[in-house]
Amino acid sequence: MKGLVQLYAQQFRTTLAMMFQYRASLIIWMIGHVLEPLVYLVVWSVVATTGGGSVGDYTKTQFAAYFIVLMLVNHVTYTWIMYEFEYRIRQGSLSFLLLKPVHPIHSDIADNVSSKMITLPFMLAIAAVLAVIFHPALSPEPWAIGLFVPALLLAFLVRFLLEWTLAQAAFWTTRVDAINQTYFVLLLFLSGQIMPLTLLPHPVRVVAEILPFRGMVGFPVELLLGRLTLTEALTGLGIQAAWVIIGLVLLRVVWRAGVRVYSAVGA
Amino acid sequence: MTSPAIHICDLSKVYVVSQQEAGAKAALRDLVRRRTQKIRAVDGISFDLAPGEIVGFLGPNGAGKTTTLKMLAGLLHPTSGEVTVLGRIPWKREKAFLRQITLVMGQRNQLVWDIPAIHTFELNRVIYRIAPGDYRRMLGELTELLDLGTLLNKPVRNLSLGERMKCEIAAALLHHPSIVFLDEPTIGLDVTMQRRIRAFITEYNRRFGATVLLTSHYMADVEALCKRVVVIHHGRLVFDGDLSVLVKQFTEHKTIVVQLGDCDADLKAYGEVVSCSDGLTTLRIPKAEAAHVTERLLADLPVIDLLIEDPPIEEVIERVFAQGSP
Amino acid sequence: MSYLRLLAAFFRVSIRTELAYRVNFFVQLFQSLLSLGMALGGLAVIFSFTDTLGGWRPDEVLALVGVYFLVGGMIRLVIQPGMEEFIDSVRTGTLDFTLTKPEDAQFLISIRRLQIWELIDIVMGLGVLGTALVRLGTNVGGGEAAVFILMVVAGGFIIYSFWLILATLSFWFVRVENILVIFQSMYEAGRWPISLYPGWLRYGLTFIVPVAFATTIPVEALTSRLTWETLLGAVALAAALLLVSRGFWRLGLRRYSGTSA
Numbered sequence: 081m082k083g084l085v086q087l088y089a090q091q092f093r094t095t096l097a098m099m100f101q102y103r104a105s106l107i108i109w110m111i112g113h114v115l116e117p118l119v120y121l122v123v124w125s126v127v128a129t130t131g132g133g134s135v136g137d138y139t140k141t142q143f144a145a146y147f148i149v150l151m152l153v154n155h156v157t158y159t160w161i162m163y164e165f166e167y168r169i170r171q172g173s174l175s176f177l178l179l180k181p182v183h184p185i186h187s188d189i190a191d192n193v194s195s196k197m198i199t200l201p202f203m204l205a206i207a208a209v210l211a212v213i214f215h216p217a218l219s220p221e222p223w224a225i226g227l228f229v230p231a232l233l234l235a236f237l238v239r240f241l242l243e244w245t246l247a248q249a250a251f252w253t254t255r256v257d258a259i260n261q262t263y264f265v266l267l268l269f270l271s272g273q274i275m276p277l278t279l280l281p282h283p284v285r286v287v288a289e290i291l292p293f294r295g296m297v298g299f300p301v302e303l304l305l306g307r308l309t310l311t312e313a314l315t316g317l318g319i320q321a322a323w324v325i326i327g328l329v330l331l332r333v334v335w336r337a338g339v340r341v342y343s344a345v346g347a
Numbered sequence: 348m349t350s351p352a353i354h355i356c357d358l359s360k361v362y363v364v365s366q367q368e369a370g371a372k373a374a375l376r377d378l379v380r381r382r383t384q385k386i387r388a389v390d391g392i393s394f395d396l397a398p399g400e401i402v403g404f405l406g407p408n409g410a411g412k413t414t415t416l417k418m419l420a421g422l423l424h425p426t427s428g429e430v431t432v433l434g435r436i437p438w439k440r441e442k443a444f445l446r447q448i449t450l451v452m453g454q455r456n457q458l459v460w461d462i463p464a465i466h467t468f469e470l471n472r473v474i475y476r477i478a479p480g481d482y483r484r485m486l487g488e489l490t491e492l493l494d495l496g497t498l499l500n501k502p503v504r505n506l507s508l509g510e511r512m513k514c515e516i517a518a519a520l521l522h523h524p525s526i527v528f529l530d531e532p533t534i535g536l537d538v539t540m541q542r543r544i545r546a547f548i549t550e551y552n553r554r555f556g557a558t559v560l561l562t563s564h565y566m567a568d569v570e571a572l573c574k575r576v577v578v579i580h581h582g583r584l585v586f587d588g589d590l591s592v593l594v595k596q597f598t599e600h601k602t603i604v605v606q607l608g609d610c611d612a613d614l615k616a617y618g619e620v621v622s623c624s625d626g627l628t629t630l631r632i633p634k635a636e637a638a639h640v641t642e643r644l645l646a647d648l649p650v651i652d653l654l655i656e657d658p659p660i661e662e663v664i665e666r667v668f669a670q671g672s673p
Numbered sequence: 674m675s676y677l678r679l680l681a682a683f684f685r686v687s688i689r690t691e692l693a694y695r696v697n698f699f700v701q702l703f704q705s706l707l708s709l710g711m712a713l714g715g716l717a718v719i720f721s722f723t724d725t726l727g728g729w730r731p732d733e734v735l736a737l738v739g740v741y742f743l744v745g746g747m748i749r750l751v752i753q754p755g756m757e758e759f760i761d762s763v764r765t766g767t768l769d770f771t772l773t774k775p776e777d778a779q780f781l782i783s784i785r786r787l788q789i790w791e792l793i794d795i796v797m798g799l800g801v802l803g804t805a806l807v808r809l810g811t812n813v814g815g816g817e818a819a820v821f822i823l824m825v826v827a828g829g830f831i832i833y834s835f836w837l838i839l840a841t842l843s844f845w846f847v848r849v850e851n852i853l854v855i856f857q858s859m860y861e862a863g864r865w866p867i868s869l870y871p872g873w874l875r876y877g878l879t880f881i882v883p884v885a886f887a888t889t890i891p892v893e894a895l896t897s898r899l900t901w902e903t904l905l906g907a908v909a910l911a912a913a914l915l916l917v918s919r920g921f922w923r924l925g926l927r928r929y930s931g932t933s934a
Contacts, residue, residue: 104851112858118874119862126869127723135722213871258700265711274715279722360931422769424930438930445775457770462689473682474774474781476675502693 091190145216241327272298509540743798
């Protein structure tokens with residue numbers, strides 16, 4: 081356990097050192113993370129205005145709150161691991177990672193978290209600016225705020241585990257673009273990034289609640305906005321936890337199979 | 348006296364680079380006041396090439412060979428001095444000028460990677476506006492001279508390094524240029540391929556009368572191809588003359604590396620012992636005696652391995668430089 | 674004239690390069706259909722809650738989606754691959770080969786690579802646009818079509834100049850290819866009418882990253898929203914940017930060859 085802590089600390093230092101090199105790609109990610117929710121914020125606000133002030137149970141200011149919080153939650157939970165993995169396999173540098181006595185996922189998590197420690201302050205600043213412009217309205221109960229932290233943590237885990245597993249598709253094909261794109265489309269629609277999931281037609285909404293995507297982004301957002309009852313919140317947490325477990329199992333299975341394929345070809 | 352194909356007079360290229368030291372304090376200092384350093388990559392060189400000459404342009408890495416070549420090809424603007432190629436100023440990059448020159452760079456490809464080389468040839472045909480008849484004829488001659496055979500129809504990425512180099516050279520010569528710049532064309536190739544490419548350059552020069560300027564840090568390239576060599580070191584010319592003169596004057600020795608079990612044996616009797624470590628003894632022998640000494644070594648001692656080498660070009664250059672320019 | 678022959682020659686090479694990887698066609702087709710599905714899905718969701726969006730009717734926004742794919746395909750067919758390869762060639766030194774060729778270097782690097790399968794997006798975009806126009810019942814006469822094409826061409830030149838200016842930065846800076854990705858992020862915003870966005874964002878998407886010229890403005894030509902000022906402005910901006918980018922390019926070349934002091 082102590083070894084892991086040291087590993088994470090070391091990775092943090094390494095990531096910090098590389099920050100300067102990667103600042104361009106980090107800025108690009110941030111621009112994307114700001115722009116997309118911003119676009120939908122504007123579009124839905126317009127729809128709300130024309131629709132007599134609200135759409136479903138969201139007013140203009142509630143949309144603002146939703147998308148600004150979404151922006152932050154998405155930024156906290158996002159990964160770039162599928163691109164990194166494809167690169168590793170293509171370059172052959174995965175071999176080095178396989179030689180180490182630690183599962184490569186740890187340094188990936190550490191790298192991910194470390195870089196967000198740097199970028200999150202900037203995102204918070206941007207969120208503050210957007211709040212001034214768009215006047216978001218949110219009124220969560222204290223217990224909702226309390227449950228938000230574990231929800232966010234679980235969201236990160238669900239997303240990281242599943243995306244890391246998905247990234248291993250690179251073991252079997254070079255056509256990861258298509259796979260990634262399919263995943264992102266599903267994620268966009270079913271995690272609440274295009275619109276709050278409560279606005280979806282009922283059958284779709286039920287499916288969305290069971291799938292992992294909502295747990296990755298939309299659920300913590302709804303929680304912090306004070307839109308869930310205690311029962312709904314706890315159910316959501318439970319579904320997240322279930323997907324973490326599924327994710328862990330999938331990860332182990334796919335990783336073992338992938339490594340076997342990789343070493344068979346000649347690392 | 349025909350006018351020279353290439354005329355260089357007092358040519359210089361000076362780069363200004365910023366000096367960067369490590370450490371936070373130095374970085375802060377640099378923000379306020381940038382310290383710069385002038386690097387004289389090429390420092391007042393002069394020489395001419397007559398039409399149809401093959402000249403070897405020798406020097407160790409960083410000596411200024413590639414910089415000079417780029418100035419001749421119009422890629423770099425000189426800092427000072429005069430340079431004309433076929434009577435034109437290269438850095439003006441006039442189209443008529445560019446149609447008469449070509450540049451081949453070892454380890455850098457102009458061939459499109461995923462498709463057979465023949466298609467890049469077609470592209471060059473259009474770019475250089477080669478008439479169909481001329482193109483067919485030239486392609487035929489190059490295929491014969493370079494033994495291209497079926498290589499042209501294989502995707503370039505499936506070719507070996509040597510095969511790729513042959514196709515690169517062919518692509519560069521389709522438009523029948525009268526000036527050929529070759530920048531380290533044999534680097535990274537195996538010995539057989541190196542020899543083949545050298546033979547090709549000689550034959551091309553003979554058949555088409557093109558002026559060839561070849562840079563290399565391989566002595567063997569130059570020995571095979573050039574009667575005349577120009578040696579550059581630290582941006583300055585240190586030798587310009589007949590290769591035989593250079594060879595006789597400055598490479599009178601060969602190096603023999605003998606692998607014995609240990610360093611105990613005393614090899615002073617065979618030649619000048621340069622060094623010995625881990626059972627590898629390096630001897631310096633006068634060239635004429637190399638074969639004889641090798642015979643004796645093999646006969647007298649339990650030799651595990653033996654290697655005869657030319658002294659590295661750097662050593663030759665150092666000696667040329669040390670003796671002063673003519 | 675010779676420029677056309679060169680263009681044809683590069684086109685042939687690009688087709689051959691793509692045919693070497695036939696599976697790319699199917700992958701591109703899949704990805705394009707997926708993108709289209711996503712765009713249409715988003716549209717369907719929005720318009721299930723409202724009849725107009727900022728004064729735009731559903732089929733007008735559909736037309737916008739069509740132009741979004743059409744122009745996006747054009748950018749990814751011609752502009753993007755050339756610029757990306759150019760930036761790479763500065764880094765690896767293969768730019769030197771281009772500079773020793775007896776043709777204008779800017780032209781050569783601009784058409785050097787064509788991603789042929791982006792034609793799928795172009796065809797798809799035209800299809801969506803056509804469908805939208807039919808549903809709108811607009812009669813697109815010769816005049817409107819001509820203005821539309823003019824706006825698309827002007828928009829194309831504006832985007833080209835924008836990319837060229839950014840790509841030319843690689844003569845001075847190393848990691849420029851990242852900047853180009855920002856354009857792709859911002860282009861996403863072009864799927865919705867620019868008039869929806871707050872003033873500052875609208876300004877950014879018009880004059881800083883000229884997305885508006887690629888999507889909204891050409892569609893305005895077909896939905897009777899285009900004003901004379903916008904039309905003339907687009908044409909003037911296209912001409913001005915072509916000149917500016919050319920000038921900047923030449924400056925960059927001179928820097929590369931060490932001409933400036």
